[in-house]
Amino acid sequence: MNLTHVAACESTKSIKEDNYSKCDQRGINMPTVSKYALIFKNRMQSFEEDLEMIDILCKAQKQDDLLSDTNLLFKYLNPSVHKAIARRSNTRRSKMIVVNHLRRTIYVSYVKDAYEEVSLYLKSFVAEAAIKAKKKETAYRLLGDQKITLNARDILQYRDINELGSFIAEQIVQDLEKERSTKSLIAKVINKTGISVEQQIIDEAMPYLEMRHKFVHTDGLVDEQFKADYPMLSFDTYNYIALNKTILSQLEIKITKLVNAIDSDAISKGILMPNT
Secondary structure (H helix, E strand, O other): OOOOOOOHHOOOOHHOOOOEEEEOOOOOOOOOOEEEHHHHHHHHHHHHHHHHHHHHHHHHHHHOOOOOOOOOOOOOOOOOOHHHHHOOOOOOHHHHHHHHHHHHHHHHHHHHHHHHHHHHHHHHHHHHHHHOOHHHHHHHHHHHHOOOOOOOHHHHHOHHHHHHHHHHHHHHHHHHHHOHHHHHHHHHHHHHHHHOOOOHHHHHHHHHHHHHHHHHHHHOOHHHHHHHHOOOOOOOOEEEEEEHHHHHHHHHHHHHHHHHHHHHHHHHOOOOOOOO
């Protein structure tokens, strides 16, 4: 799990200006969430826009209405600049191949990005827990027997306790990252921070988080055990994960439910503060 970009989670500018305010468009009160959960939701919304955009392009292609040009594969194609596409013949099939490859690239990117956003959320959550771990029993549960060596010069480079807490959190997470199982990793984070999340919520999110590892390491190729463990996913005849809009929709629902469950209990226990 790559958890090196937590600093980006600190940017909450214009959070109150987006669609995740205290009330939705119908005026119905929305659940109270932390700033980290709000950032997660905002980014997931941007990814959803990517999916919708490629869906529009695919529909335009099917109607032969995607940047059509008599002489070129796409209108505005410059052969001296777009050399790879320019090598293709100007046919409907060529255009379909290019658009479908773009769709798959965006779908795979969505899976990877969604996983990274969950990771960033967890790191931000652990950082807050580290900062608030003032009670001896809380600190021991969070740190266990983990030892962190700092000399005086290292300590002085941190501007405040929050920066030091973030550093400690990163050391904790780096240790947790040694856990190869995503399910075990989440279980350890929950255990170390002392929050409660229904096991069913975790289990339902697992297929969509585990997909990321397959796309990173094997380009989506899976074995029979993976197929047996996660029958809710789709696979082609060559044992590759076959992404589609239904799977990606379920991914968004299940991982958002997981983040919300962690966030809700963390707020109730005073580890995270609600965004105001």
